Amino acid sequence: MAIYGNQQYLYTPTGRADEFADLHGPGSKAPFSGIYKCVVCGFEIVSEEDKELPSHRHNQEQGAVRWVLLVRVFNGYILGP
Numbered sequence: 181m182a183i184y185g186n187q188q189y190l191y192t193p194t195g196r197a198d199e200f201a202d203l204h205g206p207g208s209k210a211p212f213s214g215i216y217k218c219v220v221c222g223f224e225i226v227s228e229e230d231k232e233l234p235s236h237r238h239n240q241e242q243g244a245v246r247w248v249l250l251v252r253v254f255n256g257y258i259l260g261p
């Protein structure tokens with residue numbers, strides 16, 4: 181579970197946000213910079229956009245490592261409602 185200090189610095193997108201549902205295997209390129217979580221065991225990492233997502237110490241008997249994006253780094257401007 182990612183931990184943060186100030187909710188004002190987090191933004192919850194409205195509408196579809198498939199980037200937070202797509203699963204990625206080790207060796208695939210991270211689609212965004214941010215925090216990723218292994219959905220099988222809960223291990224979290226930080227990765228930069230276009231860097232290969234790693235494997236990690238993971239009990240393969242639980243299933244293969246699958247990363248999901250938890251928190252995406254964003255340096256653009258978000259329009260208000």
Ligand SMILES: [Zn+2]
Binds near residue numbers: 218221246
């Ligand atoms: Zn894992």
